[in-house]
Every structure is written in structure tokens, then in C-alpha cells.
Amino acid sequence: MNGINFKIEELKSALAEIGGVDVTIGSIIEDTWEEAMGPTPMPSIDTLRTWDHILLNRYKPFYSPFCDMCCLCTYGKCDLTAGKIGACGIDIGAQQARMYLLSSCIGAATHGAHARHMVEHLIEKLGSDHKIDLGRFISVNAPNIMAVVGMRPERLGDLRKVLDYAEEQIVQCLSATHTGQEGSSIDFESKSMHVGMIDHVVMEAADIAQITGCGFPKGDSDAPLVEIGMGTLDRSKPVVICVGHNVVTGTEIVDHLMKKDMMDKVEVGGLCCTAHDLTRYEKTAKVVGHLSKQLYFIRSGVADVIVVDEQCVRLDTLKEATKVKTAVIATSDKICYGLPDRTNDPRQEIIKDLANGVPGALILDPEKAGEVAVEVALRISEKRRKLKALPDKKEVMKLARDCNVCGECKRTCPLDLPIPGAMKTAAKGDLNGLVDVYDLCLGCGVCEPACRRDLPILNMVQRAAERKVKEEKYLLRSGRGPILDTEIRNVGPPIVLGTIPGVVAYVGCANYSKGRGALAEMAEEFLRRRYIVVASGCAAMDIAMRKDEDGKTLYEKYPGDFDAGCIANVGSCVANSHISGACIKIPSIFARRNIRGNYEEIADYILNRIGACGVAWGVYSQKAEAIAVGCNRWGIPVIVGPHASKYRRLYLGRKDIEDDWYVYDVKAKGERVFVGPAPEHLMYASETKEECIVMTARLCIRPNDTTKGRMIKLSHYLDLSEKYFGTLPDDWPVFVRTEADLPIAKKDVLLGELKEVGWKPGRIPDPTNLERFKLKWR
Amino acid sequence: MNGINFKIEELKSALAEIGGVDVTIGSIIEDTWEEAMGPTPMPSIDTLRTWDHILLNRYKPFYSPFCDMCCLCTYGKCDLTAGKIGACGIDIGAQQARMYLLSSCIGAATHGAHARHMVEHLIEKLGSDHKIDLGRFISVNAPNIMAVVGMRPERLGDLRKVLDYAEEQIVQCLSATHTGQEGSSIDFESKSMHVGMIDHVVMEAADIAQITGCGFPKGDSDAPLVEIGMGTLDRSKPVVICVGHNVVTGTEIVDHLMKKDMMDKVEVGGLCCTAHDLTRYEKTAKVVGHLSKQLYFIRSGVADVIVVDEQCVRLDTLKEATKVKTAVIATSDKICYGLPDRTNDPRQEIIKDLANGVPGALILDPEKAGEVAVEVALRISEKRRKLKALPDKKEVMKLARDCNVCGECKRTCPLDLPIPGAMKTAAKGDLNGLVDVYDLCLGCGVCEPACRRDLPILNMVQRAAERKVKEEKYLLRSGRGPILDTEIRNVGPPIVLGTIPGVVAYVGCANYSKGRGALAEMAEEFLRRRYIVVASGCAAMDIAMRKDEDGKTLYEKYPGDFDAGCIANVGSCVANSHISGACIKIPSIFARRNIRGNYEEIADYILNRIGACGVAWGVYSQKAEAIAVGCNRWGIPVIVGPHASKYRRLYLGRKDIEDDWYVYDVKAKGERVFVGPAPEHLMYASETKEECIVMTARLCIRPNDTTKGRMIKLSHYLDLSEKYFGTLPDDWPVFVRTEADLPIAKKDVLLGELKEVGWKPGRIPDPTNLERFKLKWR
Amino acid sequence: MAKEDNVSINRSWQLGRGIGKGDMPRVISPEVLGKLIKKAKRPLYVFGPSLLEAKYNGKLALDYAIEMAEAHDVPVVAVSHAIKGFLQKGFEPDAWMPAVNIVDRLRDSEWNGIRKEGQHDLVVLFGVFCALGEQGLSTLRHFAPHLRTITICPRYHPSADMSIIIDGEKLNKLVETLRRD
Amino acid sequence: MAKEDNVSINRSWQLGRGIGKGDMPRVISPEVLGKLIKKAKRPLYVFGPSLLEAKYNGKLALDYAIEMAEAHDVPVVAVSHAIKGFLQKGFEPDAWMPAVNIVDRLRDSEWNGIRKEGQHDLVVLFGVFCALGEQGLSTLRHFAPHLRTITICPRYHPSADMSIIIDGEKLNKLVETLRRD
Numbered sequence A, B: 001m002n003g004i005n006f007k008i009e010e011l012k013s014a015l016a017e018i019g020g021v022d023v024t025i026g027s028i029i030e031d032t033w034e035e036a037m038g039p040t041p042m043p044s045i046d047t048l049r050t051w052d053h054i055l056l057n058r059y060k061p062f063y064s065p066f067c068d069m070c071c072l073c074t075y076g077k078c079d080l081t082a083g084k085i086g087a088c089g090i091d092i093g094a095q096q097a098r099m100y101l102l103s104s105c106i107g108a109a110t111h112g113a114h115a116r117h118m119v120e121h122l123i124e125k126l127g128s129d130h131k132i133d134l135g136r137f138i139s140v141n142a143p144n145i146m147a148v149v150g151m152r153p154e155r156l157g158d159l160r161k162v163l164d165y166a167e168e169q170i171v172q173c174l175s176a177t178h179t180g181q182e183g184s185s186i187d188f189e190s191k192s193m194h195v196g197m198i199d200h201v202v203m204e205a206a207d208i209a210q211i212t213g214c215g216f217p218k219g220d221s222d223a224p225l226v227e228i229g230m231g232t233l234d235r236s237k238p239v240v241i242c243v244g245h246n247v248v249t250g251t252e253i254v255d256h257l258m259k260k261d262m263m264d265k266v267e268v269g270g271l272c273c274t275a276h277d278l279t280r281y282e283k284t285a286k287v288v289g290h291l292s293k294q295l296y297f298i299r300s301g302v303a304d305v306i307v308v309d310e311q312c313v314r315l316d317t318l319k320e321a322t323k324v325k326t327a328v329i330a331t332s333d334k335i336c337y338g339l340p341d342r343t344n345d346p347r348q349e350i351i352k353d354l355a356n357g358v359p360g361a362l363i364l365d366p367e368k369a370g371e372v373a374v375e376v377a378l379r380i381s382e383k384r385r386k387l388k389a390l391p392d393k394k395e396v397m398k399l400a401r402d403c404n405v406c407g408e409c410k411r412t413c414p415l416d417l418p419i420p421g422a423m424k425t426a427a428k429g430d431l432n433g434l435v436d437v438y439d440l441c442l443g444c445g446v447c448e449p450a451c452r453r454d455l456p457i458l459n460m461v462q463r464a465a466e467r468k469v470k471e472e473k474y475l476l477r478s479g480r481g482p483i484l485d486t487e488i489r490n491v492g493p494p495i496v497l498g499t500i501p502g503v504v505a506y507v508g509c510a511n512y513s514k515g516r517g518a519l520a521e522m523a524e525e526f527l528r529r530r531y532i533v534v535a536s537g538c539a540a541m542d543i544a545m546r547k548d549e550d551g552k553t554l555y556e557k558y559p560g561d562f563d564a565g566c567i568a569n570v571g572s573c574v575a576n577s578h579i580s581g582a583c584i585k586i587p588s589i590f591a592r593r594n595i596r597g598n599y600e601e602i603a604d605y606i607l608n609r610i611g612a613c614g615v616a617w618g619v620y621s622q623k624a625e626a627i628a629v630g631c632n633r634w635g636i637p638v639i640v641g642p643h644a645s646k647y648r649r650l651y652l653g654r655k656d657i658e659d660d661w662y663v664y665d666v667k668a669k670g671e672r673v674f675v676g677p678a679p680e681h682l683m684y685a686s687e688t689k690e691e692c693i694v695m696t697a698r699l700c701i702r703p704n705d706t707t708k709g710r711m712i713k714l715s716h717y718l719d720l721s722e723k724y725f726g727t728l729p730d731d732w733p734v735f736v737r738t739e740a741d742l743p744i745a746k747k748d749v750l751l752g753e754l755k756e757v758g759w760k761p762g763r764i765p766d767p768t769n770l771e772r773f774k775l776k777w778r
Numbered sequence C, D: 001m002a003k004e005d006n007v008s009i010n011r012s013w014q015l016g017r018g019i020g021k022g023d024m025p026r027v028i029s030p031e032v033l034g035k036l037i038k039k040a041k042r043p044l045y046v047f048g049p050s051l052l053e054a055k056y057n058g059k060l061a062l063d064y065a066i067e068m069a070e071a072h073d074v075p076v077v078a079v080s081h082a083i084k085g086f087l088q089k090g091f092e093p094d095a096w097m098p099a100v101n102i103v104d105r106l107r108d109s110e111w112n113g114i115r116k117e118g119q120h121d122l123v124v125l126f127g128v129f130c131a132l133g134e135q136g137l138s139t140l141r142h143f144a145p146h147l148r149t150i151t152i153c154p155r156y157h158p159s160a161d162m163s164i165i166i167d168g169e170k171l172n173k174l175v176e177t178l179r180r181d
């Protein structure tokens, strides 16, 4: 295809000769992908509506209004309680669906804007012709993009076309949230699914761009183990910390230190996904922690310089950092904090100002920001070390005596944490109550302004827990990136047959209902049972933050492959696209189905054949809303934690309604055949980790399971139910199609029970939910 | 420049020869515009931040929280009352700014999605090479696009590039609303301004596309007078009504009727902006009314077929229409109502189904939808005519007796309308109370579900007011589209000198606080005083809906030019871009300033020299939020009605703080000179029409006014204040720079008063707020 | 303006400035709750996993729940892993399922109830995690006009129709009331 | 868990499920209002244009307002075109300005008050259009901790610190209280 390049270059120079004319050549795709184009490349809102309605007909939207009101236009506030309608005619169900759509649009836009920034930055640096190279074991390099957009991106410049398409779709979906647009909750849901699908596309674009452009691990199951935890930072060195999700400036910090040969003289670390990506760039960088550590960490005063980029950064960062004399450098137009734009000022001036106590600067040139961050830290770390950021223990006790045990803090706390009691015992000299609070605390900080005595609750908690904080040192396997084609070739068959009982992905943020550690516990349960475990984002960090008796984290105990009994940390939030991507790669690589522009067939494949289940235990964000519904459209169920019921909407199946669980059997002339509630839900909120574990096993069951596969899945399901619920599940018979499905160990007992309930054998179909395939695949 | 075209054609065929390769040449701009490129083509979020901060430093954001809570993520609900912060660290001010940004993004996305649909539709129909031709009197054909994007679109295809850019920017801005992004309210505002600016760009793209592609009037001040009002429809004919903002299907309805030569046999009309655009396409089409007429009209049962497209359509349209057996055809992927997608079904089948009582169909092919709409109306109108949609008067009285005067309806009504009293008198046989309700009613319908006696309040009101409804027949001048270069050449000088005292634009929706008619009253006040009056959207309709004693509307009494004492209806909502456009054209055409990619200089020009003021009396929508802040960034102040205080944010100047009102005087070596509060506010909510009138006159005052201009402006301001406030304003001396500024008639008295307050003469500067120009323009 | 339009009402100037039902507690006593349960046609207890941890007057909430169930015949759904606690205590609930599943069935007016005797008309929640419980109650409030909801919790739940704000004494009183006659 | 954490409180299980201050009326009597005005250091009346139309006991609200102003010396800001009504009645307010302007100044702790005697500490709103008034009160509630707001209106305003729900009788009583001593 060199001929084309040549001609284009020729054209460019030819045109350039003609003066005064603005010429850009934007979107020439050179595509070497030979797969035939499917029916739905670059789908618009309505293209996949039929598929959405198939899903939504089984998995009905379940709405939990978070407010009775709508306040989105000046006719409001409108009271939508029960049967009432708003001044625009909307009802409470449609309003919840609309809010979910709005949030998903925000989520997809956030990843989209991030991807755009990353791609344009790398194009500027490397050129739009820079090859997207994910290594020799990855040829299906962008499964979401390939299946949705219908192209295989080969060069960075190709991603522009992907983003152009994605941005158009996000704008289209967002427009539907305007007053007086969509009137049906089902169609709002369909639009949420659409923008959720787009979200995976743009996440993928962002991550393959940064992998290829920044040299991150390329699906490396042996990615290095890196340090994580509040206790990992060597406080004798200058400390530069990046907070957010966009690692561009972070890489410049590392580069600057490398250039100065001082990487070992300065502590570079990160909070939230930027931290993941920092370690993907440079393995000696440290992960301080996830979202719920931000406020604690800033307050600790350990950082000399905090560099914020974008997303999930506490909005009071500048205010809080200033209190402990930490310099703040804002580096993204998403977060400017009202700071003066110093992008074009001389470096030395900015460095001097920040070193002299100017609280912050906005620097939109990443290279300059990187240098300034390092130089400022080098200059101020010495004198900052004397700073006392937290009250000492005596002071904590004294402060605690001010508490009048009014209970306002507890009532405001999203977790209802027992602060008043802890204060009371602290006042008497026993700080253990405060330490207990630390274990569960989300670090959200809302208790403090609620306190009528103005107690610095978090600082008291942090000092009380100081030993714990110092001991927070763990190992995390750095984000490996996508799943290899070779891995897919290995695990594709057992996944589809069911003999690998499931793929469980722990993803999302840190808004837990009951402390941390739950994720590691859940993950280990499935690792021991040889499920494939995947992790990303804050969840991947959280899993690292628990050691066993031997002082080992799961990442040390289990390999990083995408394989049974392994745990693969794919990376930061945008790497979530590799999880949906792995599901898409199975039909492509193992089953040799065309994926190009072929959304419905692939989603139908995943829904019926791939026992994958996402667990987003602490999700709080709009990005996570988009990711979840994007998974759902692909046929991947998602379990969320209890707080996520505030997303306002779930997709629940009704296993008690038999009619909902029929599919077409391709090998029986398209006959409708009952397959049971497999999977039972598409988006489901679990109250406790115990419930979540049992439900995870259940949601990995698929119509296509072979008897051997079903037997394995059922035995885990039954076993887990007995372990956590103290009894067999009440619904297991519905999953038994033939006696061979029964776990061998319990076979006799179970057979007896089956007879009692009048069980009749069923059939293992070649399942599809798409009528057009009911007689024959393609 | 023909050379380029040739070369591109050559390239295309050269590339086409290489088989198997997907080649598109998307964004080659052929631009014949010779103006030099300014400093800020295609600005991103941060590019114009400095300008925003200049504005926001004078016009400080004023927040009126509409809710104390934030419920945007699952950490919430967070109580942000007074000093509290949310779990993400946000405070109540930043939250309001964030909500405004979110709304503006929705607004810009809505226009953007609309523009994209329109442009792609017309390209499909006419080809991307179709010339954008706005007639020989318009060469500055896209002032917003030219000034912001930095290109002059010449062909439909050029608009794609505009929309690509706009969509990217909307996504960038939306992403900043994600939890944990921007932390400063000022920077949220700057982003709102950015997306508001983009909103004008996409509105312009949409309107110039449809003008050129559908043959709308091209800046025609003599555009035809068309019929408007609920009483204009001939009920003996079949009736097809289009509701929404996107006229594409509407044009197909007209085309189909033309083809059948039956345009006079069927009533074609519209509600909301689609109605505007229908009459721009075909002058015999009728405008039923604006937003607040929708529910009344649907309930009346007059329509045989309702075709909904997008935006500002009541969400209960399908439900309500079904009750009166009106068939509904949904034609946009924005509004699907859960209806089956019949796009690919045979026409006859759909027609048969709808004629036989199937309530609705989704038809995404406009041509097909147009035909089906007409054919269904022809088939069902006969039998529908017998239908009794409203209770008769006896029944109304009987129903009214059921009312227990509980007051719930009144308490729910956004206008606190006296329904209970009206019911009580109606029960006694006097329906006049209900008629009074009709006059003020917004037709929002929220009173009905609030009624514990389930009274069909609106139907009772409509029947009571039936005579009024029938008499609602007025004339509206159809939307003329943009302002001509020639008009600008005429009025540019007097506007900038101030001798035309102002340009007042009545725009926006119908969420009034006190009935209709106010807009016409306000408009006439300024028409009589020879201001230039402009109108658009629902406001333009509302102005038509009042006749004087001679039965004439303002459109009949005053010419449609963009000139002193004339009223120019520019058209539908997207035509609002021609109002900002006219302000941009003045520096371009009259003052010969470069506008290309030259945002700040032009905005500075407008702020200081063009006495324009937008009045959005009944705005309710997110689109209107975007439009308003888009005007503000251009330096155009906007007055909104009292309900719009629920937009949560105003930009208020403080005339009592002298320091805020200095500018650089270019003709005095950049010295800072006091110019008074001109204009005083950028976004301001007025409580009453009286207040609005006086403030409009005040907000037309500009630093650049010559003495003659200032004298004229002051005399109107003083006069209006005396008329509506019964006294001179208390702040007039601040606007007097020299004695020559004083209105001649009152000169002596005023001079005396000036002496009393210790007035000192000032200077008339060559004003700029931009430091870089303080010594010299460019 | 007629006189009726000027009536003084002791409430927000416009409906909808608070949440729909306002933030005013509708709090009932154990006696009233007892009576409401006995009067209901098809009441249901929904007992959640917090019962396994919470204590009132030193006694496990789970024990109070079992006493309630045994005092007066009302079907019990154990949610989440609460089932384990009940079984360990030798009490067999009528069913167990996740909180969202039972709410999903309760909102369906066609559902036949836990004992297949018809949809329930009164639901009493005890021991469900507050944030999730509140959301579920919100679902029922909007979409299940056929039933009334009551929470037993140390806090008042605005989305419930009624709340009883408990301590050990009140729980004892409740059981007592249920046992009577 | 300490005992203190289990206290029963008769309020929403979590702060923030209603609007901040809840939907509970903080309604006061004319006598209390009168006393609050007299006790305030720098009270202010904000009188809006609805006074020109509303009647109580057949008497124009504007007349009550003037009586209030004359009964006890409190500065008056007439908002919007209310000024015209006052002037026609021969009453000269201290100032007139749009509602948003006075709110804008009141939220500024540096502002020196209508009589340049310092920022006000109590603001009484009477006759401002409810929707706009509520928004303005919301501004003050969040951004003007230095002052208290009271509305005189036939409806209760949740964003005000206190409301008096008026009819003619109460207005008379208020004027009476203000006149006393």
C-alpha cells in the first residue's frame, strides 16, 4: 500500500504550492483488513435498536428514583411522584431512564475527550502515520472499534476517524436528553446502550494509543509488580504526585527525571488511574492509592507537588493542598481551578513562583509542566519536611474532648460510620475507634463540614491510624493491557463450552458499602475455583491492598495471564475496553465469526456463549455508568454494589416468568427452546459481598454450556451458595437440562430432589436470540 | 482556485484505481475567502479563557441554587447547603456553574445533532458540492462560523468540517461536568461560554443549510405574512400537523401534496419551530402556535395526523393523541416513543394500519413518512370529524361541581393560577373564570394529575374558552433568515454611533410568568421608538398573537427589515444565530475588521460598540441556556424572564462598584477610562415586563456611543423609566459624559440635578477591554 | 380572584420544592405497627442481612425478627445472606432472594405473592442496608401503588410510607403487640 | 459500636434525602415577626410589584406595606415597578432596584447597606414574584450567612429562614405590633 502514501505526499506538496489556501487531508483510511464488512458499521442511534429491545424485553428496566423531582428546565421543579407527570409530559420512569442516559453521555464524553487529547498529543509527538503496534501476538488489535466502527486502526491517524464518529454519536445521544425529546423509557435505554457502546470504543482508542505511543506493556502477563499504598513513599526524597486519569504529564515528569538521571532521587507516584498508567510507563513509579485515599493523602502533606490532570480529582485539591503548602500544577483544560494560565511563561519564573509559595499554576504544555513539577519539588521538599500537617496524638485526644456527640457526622456519612462513639473513646485516650473508622472510611470528607464543633475529623482519624497508614505497602501487577490472540485461542474453547466456569472482571471505583478487602476476598474465591479473573482501575488497586498470612497479595500468588486461576490487571479505566474486547475476540479468533461492523451477531454470541460477568463493587461515576451499559449491550451482565442502586436503574430478569427465557435453537430449525435464566440479570445491585459471590457464579451460566461445562458451573454455584447462604440455592433445578449437568459429588441427592419438583429434561441448543439466524448462521 | 478542484479530482481517480482500499477525502477545504487568518481559529476550551475571565471579572456569576443537593453520582445525594461540600469536594457555587454547563452542553448538542441531521440529509439529497447560496446580498454568509471556525463555508460539504469541530468541542465541554473535573466556578463558566459559542456555530450551520437546501427566504424582509393561531385551521379538511424543530419531514409532506396537486385540500400546519420552517418552505402552511399550545391542541382532536420530529415536543404526545384517535408518526431517532420501526415496511401496509387505529409508527425515511402522513389523514379525517374530544359546556359545569376546592391544582401550577375559584364559579354556571385561566395558562398540564377529583382541567378550560380559541387567527411574517450585508452597511454606522438607540431581540420560549401579550407590548414600545427589533422562535410567534384595535399585528404594522422601527422575524430557534451573526457582521462589513478566527477582537467590539440586547422572556430550555451564554461571550447582554432564575446562574454587574467600569482608551495611549455600567449586566432576570422594558433601554447603552447617540439612548431610558416607574432612574447621571449627552428636552432640569450630585464630565473613549489593543488596533 | 385562591396553607408555596412527600417523618409506634400488620390482608416481612450484626439491648436483631415472625403468622423473605443466619437459628423463611429481586416482584401488580396467595398489600422492611433499602422503597413508592411500605430501623426512611424508629424497647413492644390476642 | 452511635433520632435516616432544610415549615406569627424586626440591628424591607395587585381583606397589599414602613423605621427597597405604586401613594422608599440587584448586594458581605450604615442582618420580603423570590432567597441562604430572611406571603417559602403565612388579619396584627412602644 505504499503507493497510496506516496500519492498523498505528492498531493500535499502539490497543494502546498498553491498559496493562501488551507488544505487538510484528514481521513484517508488505509485498511489492510480483509474481513468482509458486516451489516452495521458506524451504527447510529437507531441502527441497533432492535437488539436493544430484545435485551430490554427480557431484562426489564427497574427504576429506583433518586429524587421525586425533575429540575432540568425552568418549568420545574416538577413533582413526578407516582403517576404524576412533569410540565413537559415526562413520567418518573422515563425521567430515571433519561438521567441514566445523561450520565452515560457524560461518562462517554469524558473518555472521549480523554481519548481525543491522548490521540492528538501522540500524533503531535509521533506523527499520524505512527503505527499502532500491540506486538506480534495481537492482530485483532481493537475489537470494539473493529466490531462497531468496522475498521481496523493501523496508524494513530486512523483513530481520529474513530473519534469523529464517536463524538458525533455522543452528541446525538446527549441531544435526546433535552426537554421534549424521547418519550419512552425503553428508547431512552436503547440510547444509553448506544452511548455505552461508544464508550468502549473511545476507551479502546485511548488505551491502544497510549500503549503504542508510550510503550506500555502489550498484553504482557508478566508485567512488573509495582509498589502500592500510602506507606510506599520514601519521605526523605522530594515527592511529586500525579492525580487523575491522563498520564501525559506524568510521562514527562519521568522523562525529565530520566534526562537528569535522577529517577531514584525523587519519588514519583500517582493516585487513581494516572497511577496505573505511570507504572505502565515506568515501573519504579508508585501507586499511592485510589479515589478514597486522595483527601487523606493530600492532608498528610507528604506531596511536595501535586500534578492534577483530569477526572475523579477532588475538587478541593487546590484548597487542601495550599493548607499544607503543597504546590499544585493543573495540566488539563478540564481542570483549571481558576488558576492563571502560565503555559507561555518562562519555566524559571513559574518554578520560582511556586517555590516561593504561589499555590498553583495552570500549565497546558505537558513537557513544561513535567519539568516545573520536578524542579519545584526539588526546591521545596527540604523546607517542607518540617511541616506538621496532622495533629499529634495528644492533640487528637484533646480535640476529641470537644465533640459533643451530637451525631451529625454519622448522619451525614454515606456509610453511617460510628464517629461519635470513636470520638468519645478517643477523648478518654483510646484511639482504636478512630482506627476502625479509617478501615471503612471512603475519605469523602462530608462529615467535617457537618460537624458543629469544626473538628478535623479526617486528620484525627489519619493520625490515629498512622501505623496502619505507614504499613500500607503492597504489590500490584502493573496493567498489562489487552488480551493476546494466543490467550484467546487457548481459553476460547473452554469458555464457550463452559469448562472454564467463567470470566469475572472486578472493575470500577471505591465507593464501597463496607470497607475494603471485600474485592480481594471475592477475587480469591474465584481464583481458587479456576475462573479467569480480570481487574482494572480502582478495583485492581483495591485487590492489591490485602495481604495473606505470608504477606502476599493476590498478584504475587496468582499469575497475570488471561487464563483459569489467573488474575490479569488490564490497567486503568480505559483498559476496561480490553475486557469487552476479550469477549469480542473469542467469536472472532476462536469461532471465526466475522466481527467487522457485525454488532448484533457478536453480542448475541457473547450473551449466549461467554460466561463473563463484571463486578463493579464500588462504582460511583458517570464513566462507570457508561461502561456498565456498554457491557450490557454486548450481552455481558454486571453486578454493582449497593450504593450503585443510586444510578437509578437496573436491568433485572424475572426467573419466575418462564416465557422470558426462550431462545431459537439453530440446530433444531429455529425452534424456541427454554434455556433458563442464563444469565438472570444484566445489571444487578448486590447488597453484600456474600450475595455478590453467589450471584457472580450464577451469572456465569450460559445457554450454550455443554453438560460438562454446566456441571462445573453448577457445582461452583451450589457450593458457594452452601458456603455463604448455608443452603443450596432454591433455583438450581432450572439450570439442569440433562442429568449429566449435575455435579457428580452430589448427583444422587440432587436427582432425588429433581424428581420431587417434577423436573423434566431439556435440551442444549445452538442458541440465538436473533430471529434472522434461527435457521442458519449467516 | 480552479486548479485545486482539478487536482483533487485527479487524486480521487488516481486513488480509486487502487482496488480494495477504502478511500475518503473528507475535509479538503476549498476556501475562496481572502481574509487573513486571525489568532484563534477553531478555539479549544482554553483558547478564549482570558476573554471569559475579563467578562466574568466584571459580570460576576450570581448563583441561585435550584436545589441544595447534588445527585449526580452515587456518593450522593450530597448536601451542599451554605458552606458544605460534596463527597467529591464540590461547593454549592461550583455545582450551580456545573449544572449550567451541563444544560448548555445539552442545548448545544441538541442544535448540533439537529444540524448534523439537516446537513447530512441535504448532502444526501443535493450532494456535498451543493453551493451554499444565500443570495447576492449576503457574502458574509456565516459570520459565527467565519469568526469562530475561521472558514467561510461554500458548499454543504464544508459544513461537515464545522460540525466535526463543534462535536469535538461539545464532548470536551461535557466531559468537564463529570465528577472530579473542574473545581472552580469561574472555569465552569468559561466552559459554558465556550459551548454557548459553539451553539451559535451549529445553529448557523443548520439554518444556512436549510435555507440553501430547502429554498427558504434569503434575508427577505418582505417574507410573506402567514397565518398563525389555533383558529386558523379549516376543520372541514384533513389536518396534518408537524410538531418540533426539524422540518425535513414537513417539507416532504408539502412535496407530496404538491405532487398530488392537493395542497389546498389538506391543512398542513405546525407547532413550535417546525411551524416556522414549514412556512419558510411553503407560505400556505399554518402555524398553530408555540410550546404552550401543544397540549391544548392535541386534546382538541383537530389533528388527524401528528408528525413529531425533535425537540420541545410533549413527551405524552402519543398517549394524548391516542385518546382522540389522532395517528402519530415519529420521524426522528431522538423521539421513538417505543414505537415499532416501520421504516422498511411497505407504505400501503403502514397507511392501512394507521388508518385502522394502530396508534403510531416510527418512520425514519422522511419521504415515506411524508406520504404516509398525508395518506392517513385523507383516509381518517372523515370519520374522525364526528369525534367529540372536549366536554360540552353543560358537562363542564357539571364536572366543576365535583371540585372540592382543595387548592392542590393551584399549588402545583407554576403560575399559581386561580383554578379552584374558577371551578367554583363554573359550578354555578359562569365559565369566565376558566376563560381567564386560559389567557395565562402555559398548557403544561401538571395541574391535572394533582387533582384528587381527576378533573380534566385543561379540557374544561379549553371548552370554556372555545370562542377565544376559534378567534385565534393572526398574521406572522415568515422567517426571513439572515440579515443582508446591505442592511448592515446601512445600519452599522448609526448602531455603532448610537443614533439607532439599540437592537432588541425577542427570542426564546413560552414559559411566561404572566400570560402572553407582554412580548408584543414590549416590542411595540421599542418599535415606536425606532429601535431595531428582531424576533425568533416561540417569541416571534407570541408577538404575532396580539392585534391592535384595527385588528393588526405588529408584523402588519411594521416592516420586516433590519432597520430602525422595523421588526425582523429571522425564523426558528436555529435562526437565532443570525442575531449574533448580525452583530459580528457590523465590525466585518462596516468597520472592516477582520473576523476570521478573530473572536476576542470582535467580541470586544460588540461589547463596547453595539447596543444590542436579547430579551428571552419565556425561556425554559437547555437550548436557550446555551444560546444565552453564547450571546454573552460575544458581549451581548440577555434579559430573561423571572422563571429563568431557575437556570441557577446570572451574570450581574455592580454599578455601585466604580472600579469595574474602566476600559482602555485606544486614542489616549491606552489610559484606563471610566465608562459607566454600559452594559450593566450580561445575563439578568427581570421580574416584570415594566422592569424589562426599562432595563432593555439601559442595556443598549455602550461606551462607544457618540454624544448624539448617548443623548438619544438616554432620552429613551429616562422616558421609559418615567412611564413605567413613575420617576427618573436613580442612575442616569453615571451615563452622562458631557453635557451634550443630555436629552435636549430635559436638559436644564437634568443639568441642575447633575450639579447637585457633584457630577464631573468624563470622556468618550475609543474603548477596548483587551490590553493588547490598548495602544493601537491590530 | 376568588376567595378560595387566597387560602392560607401552612405548606411550601409550591408543591415540589422539597422531595415529593417532603422530609417530614411519618413515624409510628410499635403498637400502631402491630395493628397495621394484623389488619393487612397479605403482609410480608423482608428481613435483611444487617440483622446478623445489629444488636438492640444486647440482643441480636435477628432474634427480634424471628420473634416477630413467630408471634403472628406473616410470610418472611430473607434477603441476601440473612438466610444463613435464619437457618442457623433453626428458622425457615418462606423464601430468600436478593433485595432487588423481591422489590422487583413487589412492584409487579400481577405477581402472586410469596405464598402464591396474591400480591402483598403491606411490606415491612427490617435489616436492609439503608442506601439500598431507600432506593428499593423509592421504587415501590412510585411503581407499587397497591402496597404500603414500613421500615423498622433506627432511622426514619423518607421513601417509606411509614417508619418506626427502633430501639430494643420498641422492638420488644412490637413483638408483644403482635403476640396479643 | 458505641452506644452513642445507635441513638434514635426522629429524622431522615440520612441527611440529604430531602432538600437541605427539609420541607418543614418554619412559620412564625405576626407578633414574632414584629419582634424580630425591632430586635434586628439593620433590618430591610424588600417590597415587590405584586403588592400593586394583591388584596387582603379588600385592602391593597401596598397599603399594608406602607403602614409597615411607617409604623417602625426600617429602610425600604421597592423592587421592579413597585416604585411607581409607592410614589403614587406619596411614599418614598429609600431606594428602588430590580430584585436580582438587591439580592446581589445583600449577598456581598462588604456591601454597606441601603443607608450606608452597614450590611443588613434581617431582610423581609413582601410582594416579590414567588418563583423569582424563592431563587433569590436560595442565593441568600447559601451565600449570605450574615443575614436572616423572612417572607410575608400567603405561602410558605422553604428557602427563607422563616415565613409568615398571611391574610388580612395577620397583616393588621403585624402593623399593630410594629407600632407598639
Ligand code: SF4
Pocket: A070, A071, A072, A073, A074, A075, A076, A077, A078, A085, A086, A087, A088, A089, A090, A179
Ligand atoms: S424537563 Fe420536564 S419534568 Fe423536568 S423540569 Fe422541565 S418540564 Fe419539568
Ligand code: SF4
Pocket: A412, A413, A414, A415, A416, A417, A419, A437, A440, A441, A442, A443, A444, A445, A446, A447, A448, A457, A458
Ligand atoms: S470521610 Fe469517612 S467518616 Fe467522613 S463522611 Fe466520608 S466516609 Fe464517613
Ligand code: SF4
Pocket: A402, A403, A404, A405, A406, A407, A408, A409, A410, A419, A420, A423, A450, A451, A452, A453, A454, A455, A457
Ligand atoms: S459532628 Fe462533630 S461534634 Fe457531632 S458527633 Fe460528630 S465529631 Fe462530634
Ligand code: SF4
Pocket: A067, A068, A069, A070, A071, A077, B066, B067, B068, B069, B070, B071, B077
Ligand atoms: S434531581 Fe437532584 S438536583 Fe434535582 S431536585 Fe432532585 S435532588 Fe435536587
Ligand code: SF4
Pocket: B070, B071, B072, B073, B074, B075, B076, B077, B078, B085, B086, B087, B088, B089, B090, B179
Ligand atoms: S458529584 Fe459530587 S456532590 Fe454530586 S453526588 Fe457526586 S460526590 Fe456528591
Ligand code: SF4
Pocket: B412, B413, B414, B415, B416, B417, B419, B437, B440, B441, B442, B443, B444, B445, B446, B447, B448, B457, B458
Ligand atoms: S396547565 Fe395551566 S393551569 Fe394547569 S398547571 Fe399548567 S399553567 Fe397552571
Ligand code: SF4
Pocket: B402, B403, B404, B405, B406, B407, B408, B409, B410, B419, B420, B423, B450, B451, B452, B453, B454, B455, B457
Ligand atoms: S385540585 Fe381538583 S378538586 Fe382540587 S381545587 Fe383543583 S380542580 Fe378542584
Ligand code: SF4
Pocket: B272, B273, B290, B291, B311, B312, B507, B508, B509, B510, B537, B538, B539, B573, B620, B621, B623, B624
Ligand atoms: S423557542 Fe424555546 S420552546 Fe420555542 S421552540 Fe425554541 S426552544 Fe422550543
